[in-house]
Amino acid sequence: MAELGVELAGVRLRNPFLLASGIWGESGASLAGAYRAGAAGVITKSIGAAPREGFPNPTIESYGSWGMLNAMGLPNPGIDDYPKEVEIALASGAPVIGSVFAGSAEEFGRLAERMAALGVVALELNLSCPHAEGFGTEVGGTPPEVERIVREVVDRVRIPVIAKITPNTTDAPALALAAERGGAAAVSAINTVRALAVDVRLRRPVLAHGLGGLSGPAVKPVGLACVWQIFERVRIPIVGVGGISTGEDALEYVMAGARALEVGTAVAVEGAGAFGRLARELSALLDELGIARLADAVGVAHAAR
Amino acid sequence: MAELGVELAGVRLRNPFLLASGIWGESGASLAGAYRAGAAGVITKSIGAAPREGFPNPTIESYGSWGMLNAMGLPNPGIDDYPKEVEIALASGAPVIGSVFAGSAEEFGRLAERMAALGVVALELNLSCPHAEGFGTEVGGTPPEVERIVREVVDRVRIPVIAKITPNTTDAPALALAAERGGAAAVSAINTVRALAVDVRLRRPVLAHGLGGLSGPAVKPVGLACVWQIFERVRIPIVGVGGISTGEDALEYVMAGARALEVGTAVAVEGAGAFGRLARELSALLDELGIARLADAVGVAHAAR
Amino acid sequence: MRTVVRVVERIEETPSTVTLRFPYAPAAEPGQFVMLWIPGDDEIPMSLSYVEGDRKGVTVKAMGATSRHVLTIAPGDWIGLRGPYGNRFDLAPRRLLIVAGGSGAAVLAPGAERVVAGGGSVVVALGATRAPELLFRQRFAEMGARVEVATDDASAGFAGYVTGVAERLLAEEPFDAVWTCGPEVMMRKVLALADARGVPTFGSTERHMKCAIGMCDACAFGPFHVCTDGPVFSSGQLRSVPDFGVFHRDAAGRRVRF
Amino acid sequence: MRTVVRVVERIEETPSTVTLRFPYAPAAEPGQFVMLWIPGDDEIPMSLSYVEGDRKGVTVKAMGATSRHVLTIAPGDWIGLRGPYGNRFDLAPRRLLIVAGGSGAAVLAPGAERVVAGGGSVVVALGATRAPELLFRQRFAEMGARVEVATDDASAGFAGYVTGVAERLLAEEPFDAVWTCGPEVMMRKVLALADARGVPTFGSTERHMKCAIGMCDACAFGPFHVCTDGPVFSSGQLRSVPDFGVFHRDAAGRRVRF
Numbered sequence A, B: 001m002a003e004l005g006v007e008l009a010g011v012r013l014r015n016p017f018l019l020a021s022g023i024w025g026e027s028g029a030s031l032a033g034a035y036r037a038g039a040a041g042v043i044t045k046s047i048g049a050a051p052r053e054g055f056p057n058p059t060i061e062s063y064g065s066w067g068m069l070n071a072m073g074l075p076n077p078g079i080d081d082y083p084k085e086v087e088i089a090l091a092s093g094a095p096v097i098g099s100v101f102a103g104s105a106e107e108f109g110r111l112a113e114r115m116a117a118l119g120v121v122a123l124e125l126n127l128s129c130p131h132a133e134g135f136g137t138e139v140g141g142t143p144p145e146v147e148r149i150v151r152e153v154v155d156r157v158r159i160p161v162i163a164k165i166t167p168n169t170t171d172a173p174a175l176a177l178a179a180e181r182g183g184a185a186a187v188s189a190i191n192t193v194r195a196l197a198v199d200v201r202l203r204r205p206v207l208a209h210g211l212g213g214l215s216g217p218a219v220k221p222v223g224l225a226c227v228w229q230i231f232e233r234v235r236i237p238i239v240g241v242g243g244i245s246t247g248e249d250a251l252e253y254v255m256a257g258a259r260a261l262e263v264g265t266a267v268a269v270e271g272a273g274a275f276g277r278l279a280r281e282l283s284a285l286l287d288e289l290g291i292a293r294l295a296d297a298v299g300v301a302h303a304a305r
Numbered sequence C, D: 001m002r003t004v005v006r007v008v009e010r011i012e013e014t015p016s017t018v019t020l021r022f023p024y025a026p027a028a029e030p031g032q033f034v035m036l037w038i039p040g041d042d043e044i045p046m047s048l049s050y051v052e053g054d055r056k057g058v059t060v061k062a063m064g065a066t067s068r069h070v071l072t073i074a075p076g077d078w079i080g081l082r083g084p085y086g087n088r089f090d091l092a093p094r095r096l097l098i099v100a101g102g103s104g105a106a107v108l109a110p111g112a113e114r115v116v117a118g119g120g121s122v123v124v125a126l127g128a129t130r131a132p133e134l135l136f137r138q139r140f141a142e143m144g145a146r147v148e149v150a151t152d153d154a155s156a157g158f159a160g161y162v163t164g165v166a167e168r169l170l171a172e173e174p175f176d177a178v179w180t181c182g183p184e185v186m187m188r189k190v191l192a193l194a195d196a197r198g199v200p201t202f203g204s205t206e207r208h209m210k211c212a213i214g215m216c217d218a219c220a221f222g223p224f225h226v227c228t229d230g231p232v233f234s235s236g237q238l239r240s241v242p243d244f245g246v247f248h249r250d251a252a253g254r255r256v257r258f
């Protein structure tokens, strides 16, 4: 049986699969459920300084099996109300990674301190939400912004900081390099891909917010390209995310350069059972290919070039 | 029966559907075939100054019904050998739009002059190929570059110039605005979305070039977002392209702001019959919705906001 | 996968409640809900009050801005739909007690019709603030159910909460199951009453919904998601959820006490 | 949709030609081809020389770098496959003449087997530079076809081009159809010979291929794409294409005279 355990920025994970931010992360019980079902760790919903209702509905549109469009608008209870959810999640034994978003480096720093104080094992900075005005890519879309925010946070907390990078850029590695310079322990890629749907009968965008972000199988090739390019230019570990729904998808990401993985849409589609299935599929695939430890496969596709 | 005809930058089109660049555009007979099958016009393969074999195979990977990955590497016979193909295409009566790519503004200008001299009705500048080193986004990925190239070409030809924009950017409207400033008569969006596939058994990228571009249904939401955003900021007409495979897809693009459309992957999947089907579907849909002229629907989804 | 259709019929059920009927082909079962999009306004969860055939229906009570907007929708207007989502009522009970408050009857009526059609007997304890607001009183009667009503203002039947009626019925008659939908404090009480008699309860719960596909966590209900694990939960599930009847979450995910 | 499999068998057919057999489930018909990926090298079009069941095969003649590389592949090595692509031979003929040159026999053999199995008679005019290069001479004989050979160096059969044999056969015997595959100049000659006798011809053509799905235009052949409209074309189609036997296109799409 292949060894699926990996170490990410000093955090030991029993397998590479983390619950992606924004899926099930509003409540501690849901986070705990993901861990109990087999996730190696869970990333909270991105939490901000104040409660936010997010955008009005419709907030999601499905494309059937290949993709999902959403513009939730970063709804979250706010950091003041969130501690009890983290507590419940931690009580399950799950390594919890706290995701935060903010409108400035200073605010990121303050939030990060508060999140870190809750006992999370690492932080993920959402620098990449493609649709919320004043947040996400609007504050973390360029290398200098990424570097400044990461540095501010790294200076204020003692736990590893993961910078989550947008695919809506000409140059993802430049953003990852900026995160590395700022002191990030890892980068995760990708957040959703900017997208839109129109209802021709109603002559309007489907989502209340208009623009949203695409996730699910259709973005796997996009995420793989980002991870691939980042791996060629940065040294810190990469967390691969985007469209992972089979063990083979997972291994594609690992061979492209990811050390750990996040799963979002597939968990929503299938339920928590997705974690167990992914681990079983990945394990069987590694055995078939004679790979003893998943960690040995990180980035190997680059050697073939 | 709804009126499908549109005018794009002074060119009258019998319907909005143009054959997208890179699909069937290497030979004049294929271009002529697309027009005879119902395309309103045809865009040539992107032609360069010298013949290019493109990347070795594998150059494409299919994701079944929802998408296609390619890294052709801009194979083309070169402008010296291309006149006879344009001649054959023009002989069919087709409005031919000449697509060119180059490594510098100066080279774009020279090529554009030669292409224009062949009698094409307009030029499309490929500023957006996501995978060929030294071309595409590498020379047309930033607003100043786009503006410089477009201006150079506009100064040297008398026919309308369409700038083809990349989706691999933080800010597509900024690129479109740059094209507008440079004197472009229209912008087209999108080219393919940067993407990658890994074969886990072979431990290598599937495409010989590694990185490629995603096309087909999966990129429709991405193309719609670009067209939507561009429409809000530029005045020149927009040509929508990316994942159009039904009449409803077409109307989504039009309502998001496109005045004409290009169809690529769907034509390859279905054959030339796709053009007739698209026109029939679009016409029936307009009738159902009581829209007398397609042109009346351009950008209407923005009014709902 | 969203469908946009034109409403074909509007029926005023009570002064504050309207049924909209529309063509919608996807197969649905009693207990399931759709996301109902009012173009230009919000998209809100609505149980299917008519599940059979291609002409489905929802029955909407005016609560806030969007539901009030729904009441102004006329035949010919466009609505957006996705679903059906969620689980369904188990239709096995032969002697069924239904306890409905407010708009709760909307989700309970289709299942009651199926139970009656299958030869079961159904008794409905139907509550409202006042007599004209008693939803589906006639529909329940017409399907062959026995209806016992309760109104807060004593304008019809038992004067007070419908749980009073339920308590009496449970004491008087044997039931295989209780189905309930209404204010959660009411449902909590129903659960306690039925538990005391050892009758299994199935409650249809409501939580704030956004995605409706088990993704966003807005509808978190203890370890469950109402949109995919519910909306119908069994006694055992309801008892296991500390939130039940105690707090729900607002659009931001904050806990709000009932 | 690409499949990566391990080669299970390697058969040396001639000094320059090797057959690889491998597990590949997708159904295929005589005339169709696959894109054969040699990892780390190119991906090239190859007719299926074995189409039946799950154990398909290709028969590759060394032409340039990649096909030479194929000859070094051993059982256990990985290859990539996609397809089958393209059209198929019409298997109706009862009296079939096959004219094969070079590696052309690879695509013709599976169809010949089917025709013989269906009770038809098959005569094969098989050409090569020299006797050991006569591809599938034994396979044709074993299936029950009559084989008449031609070699450039007179080491077996008719001394000269296989079209010489074809010309004689067409003069001597009645045929319902001619199938041909080989150098295009040869096929052009075969078409002329068959036309002169009024026998319909089906030629399997080759053009540079990249996408193999009718997208990139690399395989443009007059108004056709060899990958999707061919590779098998009828006499009428072949006559209508000015390119046939005159020019093909290189990897850049430039016209190259034969």
Ligand SMILES: Cc1cc2nc3c(=O)[nH]c(=O)nc-3n(C[C@H](O)[C@H](O)[C@H](O)COP(=O)(O)OP(=O)(O)OC[C@H]3O[C@@H](n4cnc5c(N)ncnc54)[C@H](O)[C@@H]3O)c2cc1C
Pocket: A057, C033, C042, C043, C044, C045, C046, C047, C048, C058, C059, C060, C061, C062, C063, C064, C065, C066, C067, C068, C103, C106, C107, C205, C206, C207, C208, C209, C210, C231, C250
């Ligand atoms: C599974 C389910 C089935 C339902 N079935 C019916 C039904 O058949 N008939 C009926 O009249 N009502 C039903 N509801 C309740 C209905 O969704 C709310 O009444 C409606 O959303 C109120 O919207 P509003 O904008 O008018 O009210 P608001 O002023 O926005 O709020 C009034 C109340 O409705 C709740 N609410 C608002 N938006 C949502 C939302 N997106 N999801 C859930 N609750 C929301 C609020 O939390 C508040 O408690 C159902 C709810 C759920 C979860």
Ligand SMILES: Cc1cc2nc3c(=O)[nH]c(=O)nc-3n(C[C@H](O)[C@H](O)[C@H](O)COP(=O)(O)OP(=O)(O)OC[C@H]3O[C@@H](n4cnc5c(N)ncnc54)[C@H](O)[C@@H]3O)c2cc1C
Pocket: B057, D033, D042, D043, D044, D045, D046, D047, D048, D059, D060, D061, D062, D063, D064, D065, D066, D067, D068, D103, D106, D107, D205, D206, D207, D208, D209, D210, D231, D250
């Ligand atoms: C539909 C089809 C079926 C074929 N079936 C067979 C077969 O069963 N057996 C067999 O031995 N050969 C077959 N071929 C020919 C085979 O594909 C070429 O011999 C092979 O591609 C040569 O590659 P190379 O790198 O060794 O040669 P190179 O040195 O690259 O070139 C040698 C010749 O092969 C041609 N060639 C190279 N690459 C390609 C390509 N991607 N597509 C088409 N032609 C190419 C060149 O144009 C040149 O004429 C078939 C070709 C086609 C189009």
Ligand SMILES: Cc1cc2nc3c(=O)[nH]c(=O)nc-3n(C[C@H](O)[C@H](O)[C@H](O)COP(=O)(O)O)c2cc1C
Pocket: A020, A021, A022, A023, A045, A046, A068, A070, A072, A074, A099, A126, A129, A164, A190, A191, A192, A214, A215, A216, A217, A219, A241, A242, A243, A244, A262, A263, A264, A265, A266, C215, C216
């Ligand atoms: C409904 C939804 C909500 C999301 N919310 C967040 C969020 O709050 N913070 C964040 O960093 N990413 C968020 N994401 C992005 C995911 O974490 C993930 O990067 C993306 O969905 C791609 O992965 P997937 O294809 O596995 O879903 C959200 C995605 C979805 C679909």
Ligand SMILES: Cc1cc2nc3c(=O)[nH]c(=O)nc-3n(C[C@H](O)[C@H](O)[C@H](O)COP(=O)(O)O)c2cc1C
Pocket: B020, B021, B022, B023, B045, B046, B068, B070, B072, B074, B099, B126, B129, B164, B190, B191, B192, B214, B215, B216, B217, B219, B241, B242, B243, B244, B262, B263, B264, B265, B266, D215, D216
């Ligand atoms: C095989 C292939 C080759 C392409 N070649 C070119 C090209 O040469 N120049 C160009 O501007 N776009 C090229 N494109 C991009 C298409 O023109 C189009 O922008 C893209 O495929 C999205 O549209 P679709 O989803 O309808 O295919 C190519 C696309 C494909 C799939």
Ligand code: FES
Pocket: C208, C209, C210, C211, C212, C213, C214, C215, C216, C217, C218, C219, C220, C225, C226, C227, C228
């Ligand atoms: S409404 Fe999103 S998880 Fe239930």
Ligand code: FES
Pocket: D208, D209, D210, D211, D212, D213, D214, D215, D216, D217, D218, D219, D220, D225, D226, D227, D228
């Ligand atoms: S090989 Fe691309 S069109 Fe035939």
